[in-house]
Amino acid sequence: MDLLVVGGGPAGLATALHAARAGLEVTVWEQRAGTVDKACGEGLMPGAVAALAALGVHPPGHELRGVRYVAGPRRADADFRAGPGRGVRRTALHAALREVVLAAGVRVEQRTVRRVGQDGTGVVVDGIRAGHLVAADGLHSPIRRALGLHRSRRARRRHGLRRHYALTPWSDRVEVHWARDAEAYVTPVADGLVGVAMLTAGRGTYDDHLAAFPELRERLAGAGTAGPVRGAGPLRQGASARTAGRVLLVGDAAGYVDALTGEGIALALAQASAAVRAVVSGDLAAYEREWRRLTRRYRWLTHALLAATRVPPVRAALVPAAQRLPRLFSATVDALARPAGT
Secondary structure: OOEEEEOOOHHHHHHHHHHHHOOOOEEEEEOOOOOOOOOOOOEEOHHHHHHHHHOOOOOOOEEEOEEEEEEOOEEEEEEOOOOOEEEOOHHHHHHHHHHHHHHOOOEEEEOOOOOEEEOOOOEEEOOEEEOEEEEOOOOOOHHHHHOOOEEOOOOOOOEEEEEEEEOOOOOOEEEEEEOOOEEEEEEEEEOOEEEEEEEEOOOOOHHHHHOOOHHHHHHHOOOEEOOOOEEEOOOOEEEOOOEEOOEEEOHHHHOEOOOOOOOHHHHHHHHHHHHHHHHHHOOOHHHHHHHHHHHHHHHHHHHHHHHHHOOHHHHHHHHHHHHHOHHHHHHHHHHHHOOOOO
């Protein structure tokens, strides 16, 4: 085959779809069966919604008008200027992508990778030869480690925890609630379902972290939970490069800073397209350059926010500053809402 994609999440499926539409023979290997869930905020920025629509993927969800920052009684709102975003259950996004990928004639197989080798003309994965390999195997990518591309990071080990609540959404915005040591991301994902994700470097259970947000906890009191708490992390993962020979890293496998800005899906979709262009052109070095361009805004802004909000007085002043400087806050949200790399 021309391309083997390891990892059947959004990054891998989008890569396969771009490859099939470019005329490549492509197969996806995913070790998990069925529809795959993941602990994430589940809010798609307008740029991600547009990128999915361009692929013919229209996952069901709840329209999002913008972002609201909350700290106690303080509020700061910013609307999306480029059109609505969408709150989408991760399982609904995966199912919608998988349906379009299968309709394009791509084979999706349940397989676990054990050995990767390569030579000047291709890669050999567990005895199967392909022209190129895309590793879209997630935050803790085994292929990234096997190729010696993993870079350890000395940073606070931030984790994510997510739970769904069966109740009617009270807002058409993603609400980001700020506490001293954590953020809570509230995303309406259906008419009767709200996702609440916690990002924190602290230890404790989901309910321990929820206790830091008394107003939010009160609003959720009495609502039934829909499914278990899911976790992910440590979030920050590094890669020394995005390519090694005829292997390309895409999505979280290519390196990740934090979920703070909500750009994960948009970045994964943009990387998928860039990786396929590099394979088709035969210029894999172009993918490294394009990856850096596509992720530059995300990396700079996320690093800056993480560094600033580690300082308690700065963290406490963030929402009041957004209130006092609404144009700046709106411009920042608008930049995050645009397609990656623009």
